[in-house]
Amino acid sequence: MNLHQIILRPLVTEKCVAKKETDQTLAFEVAADANKVQIKSAVEKLFKVKVAEVRTATQTGKLRRRGRFSGYRSDWKKAYVRLKAGEKMPEYAEI
Numbered sequence: 212m213n214l215h216q217i218i219l220r221p222l223v224t225e226k227c228v229a230k231k232e233t234d235q236t237l238a239f240e241v242a243a244d245a246n247k248v249q250i251k252s253a254v255e256k257l258f259k260v261k262v263a264e265v266r267t268a269t270q271t272g273k274l275r276r277r278g279r280f281s282g283y284r285s286d287w288k289k290a291y292v293r294l295k296a297g298e299k300m301p302e303y304a305e306i
Contacts, residue, residue, distance in 0.1 A: 218239050218241055218254065219240045220239065221239055222238040234293065235294045236292065237254070237292045238290070240289055261295040263296075268289055269286060270287050272286050
């Protein structure tokens with residue numbers, strides 16, 4: 212997988228932006244089969260920063276209905292990437 216197949220998109224939610232400002236932690240939606248080593252190297256190459264820690268969580272798809280029809284959203288994986296002390300935070304989330 213190349214870098215853009217591993218890191219799908221940054222997550223810009225209230226929780227993720229707060230973690231970015233206080234804990235030096237970035238949040239990304241990543242490929243479901245990507246491991247922590249691949250995520251770490253992809254973030255370091257894309258943003259030119261040093262990564263201290265990677266934590267991942269698999270989110271299960273929710274049940275969604277449209278009238279009488281129901282189905283499930285796809286499962287997806289997110290990664291919390293904490294940068295080493297002294298690293299400059301990349302600015303992908305200008306609000």
